[in-house]
Amino acid sequence: MSEKLPGNKKPMNPVKLLAVVLGMFCFGFLLVPIYDVICDVTGLNGKTGDQYVVSERPAVDETRWVTVQFTTSNNADMPWQFSPSEVKMKVRPGEMHGTYFVAKNNTNQRMVAQAVPSVAPFSVAQYFHKTECFCFNQQVLEPGESVEMPLKFFVDADIPDRVSKLTLSYTLFNLPEVAAN
Amino acid sequence: MSAVLESHDHSHDHHGPAKGWRRWVYTTNHKDIGTLYLWFSFIMFLTGGCMALVIRAELFEPGLQIVEPEFFNQMTTMHGLIMVFGAVMPAFVGLANWLIPMMIGAPDMALPRMNNLSFWILPFAFALLLSTLFMEEGAPNFGWTFYAPLSTTYAPSTVTYFIFGVHIMGASSIMGAINIIATILNLRTPQMTLMKMPLFVWTWLITAYLLIAVMPVLAGVVTMMLMDIHFGTSFFSAAGGGDPVLFQHVFWFFGHPEVYIMILPAFGIVSQIIPTFSRKKLFGYTSMVYATSSIAFLSFIVWAHHMFTVGMPLAGELFFMYATMLIAVPTGVKVFNWVATMFKGALTFETPMLYAVAFVVLFTIGGFSGLMLAIAPVDFQYHDTYFVVAHFHYVLVPGAIFGIFAGVYYWLPKWCGNMYDEKLGKLHFWLSFVGMNMTFFPMHFVGLAGMPRRIPDYALQFADFNQIASVGAFIFGTTQLLFLFIVIKTIVSGKKATAEVWDNPEGLEWTIPSPAPYHTFSTPPDVK
Numbered sequence: 001m002s003e004k005l006p007g008n009k010k011p012m013n014p015v016k017l018l019a020v021v022l023g024m025f026c027f028g029f030l031l032v033p034i035y036d037v038i039c040d041v042t043g044l045n046g047k048t049g050d051q052y053v054v055s056e057r058p059a060v061d062e063t064r065w066v067t068v069q070f071t072t073s074n075n076a077d078m079p080w081q082f083s084p085s086e087v088k089m090k091v092r093p094g095e096m097h098g099t100y101f102v103a104k105n106n107t108n109q110r111m112v113a114q115a116v117p118s119v120a121p122f123s124v125a126q127y128f129h130k131t132e133c134f135c136f137n138q139q140v141l142e143p144g145e146s147v148e149m150p151l152k153f154f155v156d157a158d159i160p161d162r163v164s165k166l167t168l169s170y171t172l173f174n175l176p177e178v179a180a181n
Numbered sequence: 182m183s184a185v186l187e188s189h190d191h192s193h194d195h196h197g198p199a200k201g202w203r204r205w206v207y208t209t210n211h212k213d214i215g216t217l218y219l220w221f222s223f224i225m226f227l228t229g230g231c232m233a234l235v236i237r238a239e240l241f242e243p244g245l246q247i248v249e250p251e252f253f254n255q256m257t258t259m260h261g262l263i264m265v266f267g268a269v270m271p272a273f274v275g276l277a278n279w280l281i282p283m284m285i286g287a288p289d290m291a292l293p294r295m296n297n298l299s300f301w302i303l304p305f306a307f308a309l310l311l312s313t314l315f316m317e318e319g320a321p322n323f324g325w326t327f328y329a330p331l332s333t334t335y336a337p338s339t340v341t342y343f344i345f346g347v348h349i350m351g352a353s354s355i356m357g358a359i360n361i362i363a364t365i366l367n368l369r370t371p372q373m374t375l376m377k378m379p380l381f382v383w384t385w386l387i388t389a390y391l392l393i394a395v396m397p398v399l400a401g402v403v404t405m406m407l408m409d410i411h412f413g414t415s416f417f418s419a420a421g422g423g424d425p426v427l428f429q430h431v432f433w434f435f436g437h438p439e440v441y442i443m444i445l446p447a448f449g450i451v452s453q454i455i456p457t458f459s460r461k462k463l464f465g466y467t468s469m470v471y472a473t474s475s476i477a478f479l480s481f482i483v484w485a486h487h488m489f490t491v492g493m494p495l496a497g498e499l500f501f502m503y504a505t506m507l508i509a510v511p512t513g514v515k516v517f518n519w520v521a522t523m524f525k526g527a528l529t530f531e532t533p534m535l536y537a538v539a540f541v542v543l544f545t546i547g548g549f550s551g552l553m554l555a556i557a558p559v560d561f562q563y564h565d566t567y568f569v570v571a572h573f574h575y576v577l578v579p580g581a582i583f584g585i586f587a588g589v590y591y592w593l594p595k596w597c598g599n600m601y602d603e604k605l606g607k608l609h610f611w612l613s614f615v616g617m618n619m620t621f622f623p624m625h626f627v628g629l630a631g632m633p634r635r636i637p638d639y640a641l642q643f644a645d646f647n648q649i650a651s652v653g654a655f656i657f658g659t660t661q662l663l664f665l666f667i668v669i670k671t672i673v674s675g676k677k678a679t680a681e682v683w684d685n686p687e688g689l690e691w692t693i694p695s696p697a698p699y700h701t702f703s704t705p706p707d708v709k
Contacts, residue, residue, distance in 0.1 A: 028401025
């Protein structure tokens with residue numbers, strides 16, 4: 001076969017192409033962590049970071065105010081009552097604050113829920129830090145039980161000057177598979 | 182088992198095809214497999230076409246009259262999937278099988294047994310997909326782009342059949358692509374350097390690389406869906422920490438190169454045909470090769486222009502907008518090269534040339550509407566309207582499909598040894614041309630006026646243009662039965678064709694007799 005080749009090149013081995021195929025299949029799955037990392041770094045999609053560890057007290061910017069609004073919503077099949085204790089807070093950037101959200105299980109079953117946070121506008125999500133949040137854990141409520149769920153946060157002092165208001169929204173998801181186990 | 186092997190080896194001693202059904206099921210001959218691919222894709226073309234006619238019949242007037250909305254959604258989904266994976270892609274692989282060995286002076290494809298396998302798993306893939314139409318929950322109804330969570334949380338249970346169907350189609354395409362690359366790189370006749378290869382071979386080489394790069398990503402994304410649906414993972418479910426937008430990124434990382442997979446081989450076909458009927462060499466061969474390669478490269482970095490409205494940061498919108506517009510440059514190079522090839526040529530307009538010229542004109546219209554959609558700020562207006570439907574049908578019907586028609590008319594005399602009926606061929610062209618434009622041109626207007634895609638009912642003011650489109654669709658659809666008739670008539674009773682068929686065409690395939698013998702180029706031919 002090799003005498004048919006142009007020049008004296010060695011024949012190309014199709015097995016290499018198969019390796020490319022396998023590599024690209026893995027790459028498809030690799031896109032998942034890549035996407036998460038990019039979203040974490042850039043705050044795309046309004047994704048907020050995981051628990052923020054403060055090494056030293058952040059500097060407080062006493063010159064301006066940022067209004068933080070809280071909204072909640074329930075995903076499609078979530079019957080709980082779910083609301084913020086206060087709808088908005090005026091904070092100094094860098095100042096630590098706390099608030100809480102109220103959830104009540106009105107059904108007659110034990111249920112498990114997960115809250116997923118999102119910040120708007122998306123571009124400032126990276127400046128919103130949660131040092132403590134109920135969204136880091138799943139919530140379990142017995143029938144009729146209600147709970148006050150704490151949130152501790154601060155707005156980074158580096159937040160651009162043009163931003164005077166941001167919205168933190170939580171969507172509550174029902175996890176029936178977890179409740180069943 | 183040994184008996185089977187023996188009889189198989191035995192058939193190799195004849196230098197002709199085996200008899201009966203065994204010829205087709207056991208064949209490793211590139212011409213037989215090419216024929217199988219082409220007939221299969223034509224059957225799928227008619228199947229997908231019937232679904233399109235159901236859609237157009239329902240949209241003939243406002244209100245619901247013929248089908249339920251649920252079934253309508255199944256039709257739009259299946260029409261897209263079947264046309265993309267069943268009609269256009271196998272037709273190009275069929276042409277590649279027939280033509281690439283004859284164009285590069287090779288005796289057959291590099292991996293003939295894999296070639297047989299890659300064709301014969303296709304009917305099973307589409308049997309899986311089409312069988313869902315007869316199941317209780319109906320066929321997939323989430324659109325050919327199968328966005329999560331429509332295709333996961335809210336999907337009918339038949340989605341699993343769809344997933345395995347896509348896996349098998351993907352495996353078939355990947356094997357076909359590996360075979361084509363191995364053939365082109367290993368089996369060229371000695372003097373044929375890469376830059377002497379016919380453009381159809383070049384465009385297919387690049388297409389094959391696109392296929393092996395992105396079909397595995399498609400396999401990956403449907404595998405993630407499968408795991409989300411059946412194994413409790415949450416790749417695309419926000420409740421478990423996943424993200425539905427991630428689906429769109431992974432899907433379009435496959436999906437955008439996919440649209441070039443469906444057009445690059447047509448570029449190659451047209452680049453073969455226009456020089457023949459202009460009686461000139463192709464203008465700018467080298468620039469054609471580089472333009473095709475640039476288009477292929479750019480296709481990997483523009484995927485998010487399909488999802489400008491998901492809420493990307495401004496920098497992302499701008500990057501994907503400019504990268505997309507950049508594709509117009511190499512594409513423009515190609516269009517101007519075709520026009521320059523025709524310039525001052527001794528033109529004649531036989532059917533393949535008519536299709537090729539219509540390709541250049543109409544594909545350019547589709548390209549321009551693509552540029553309009555590339556502009557991120559106005560895409561918010563056009564997104565998910567009939568303008569998008571008009572755009573991609575303008576690049577796929579007079580692009581991919583007309584390219585395939587042009588190629589079939591051009592090489593059919595070489596394949597079967599008989600000349601097609603020129604009058605009927607021209608009639609087929611003009612009916613297709615009028616029907617196609619009548620169907621898709623009005624969609625631009627209703628789209629700009631705000632008619633959303635994938636809906637069975639619409640507001641009254643869109644009625645006139647929709648009626649025109651539906652009439653056009655039925656003209657275009659029934660005309661394809663004429664195509665079937667023309668092909669059968671050519672095979673059965675056409676006039677004998679000469680070895681050259683056309684007036685001094687370029688290429689090794691015209692140096693062998695018509696019809697092409699079962700085995701060609703057992704010894705490598707000379708090229709200048």
